[in-house]
Amino acid sequence: MTTTVGVPAGWPAGEEEARAVQDELRARVVVGEVGPEVGVGRVTGVDVAYDDERDVVVAAAVVLDAASLDVVAEATAVGRISFPYVPGLLAFREIPTVLAALDALPGDPGLVVCDGYGLAHPRRFGLASHLGVLTGLPTIGVAKNPFTFTYDEPGEPRGSSSPLLAAGGEEVGRALRTRAGVKPVFVSVGHRVSLERACAHTLALTPRFRLPETTRRADSLCRRALQEATIGQ
DNA sequence: GCGACAG
DNA sequence: ATCTTGTCGC
Structure with a gap:
């Protein structure tokens, strides 16, 4: 199912306003819960693809069975680009369309896995935290790059990890080796899930690739949907 | 002031 | 993110 969305009323128009929204919403993040059990229920991946030329953004949400990792549902949404890309303000670019894709899903998304950061953010309120606060769902962020943070190389075996550190030494996430000898991913807490979990x-x-099946599935779906939404336009 | 910087 | 073919390797 595909839905179409515009830029929400009252959406921040500038960077200062957007940072103020983050500072305001940050207080609503829940960090005290352990989170959903691993391998139980559903896990949903969300991702977004852009065509800046045509001012089009497509979001995809793909629901997997947490035990089998089989796809059990998926949805896409098409929207207008609601914000420029500014490091630290990614959520304002992605969230309206991601919310529409999540809304189009049948049933409960379960844990939502975001392509980006949660707590590991200049103001400790990245995309995953933001999406969690707006939906109430448990969320985590799994990013491909360390952003502005530092880390020591984790051990070679899959499952090795090392702290992801902000300036000053605060642990904001973890560099996690998901494939032996391959660059780690960068995991941080979003909403209602512990870092451990x-x-x-x-x-x-x-089980097979560096990136979570959730983000791989969501990534390929939103790219396909962008092509289709963009043909002939 | 300059550079770096999730997607 | 996106521009982009083949190619090396399991």
Whole structure:
């Protein structure tokens, strides 16, 4: 199912306003819960693809059975680009369309896995935290790059990890090796999930590839949907 | 002030 | 993110 969305009323128009929204919403993040059990229920991946030329953004949400990793549902949404890409303000670019894709899903998404960061963010309120607060769903962030943070190389074996550190030494996430000898992914807490559990979910979602099946499925779906939404336009 | 910087 | 073919390797 595909739905179409515009930019929400009252959406921040500038960077200062957007940062103020983050500072405001940050207080609503729940960090005290362990989170859903690994391998139980459903896990949903969300991702977004852009065509800046045509001002089009497509989001995909793909629901997997947490035990088998089989796809049990999927949805896409097409929207207008609601914000430029600014490091630290990614959520304002992706969230409206991602919310529409999640809304189009039948049933409960379960744990939501985001392509980006949660707590590991300049103001400790990245995409995964933001999406969690707006939906109430448990969320985690799994990013492909360390952003502005530092880390020591984890051990070679799959499952090895090392702290992802902010300037000042605060642990904001983990560099997690999901494939032996391959560049780690960067896991951080979004909403209602502990870092420990977030890493366990990430490992359960990477039986074969570096990136979680959730983000791989969502990535390919939103790219396909962008092509289709863009043909002839 | 300059550079770096999730997607 | 996106521009982009073949190619090396399991």
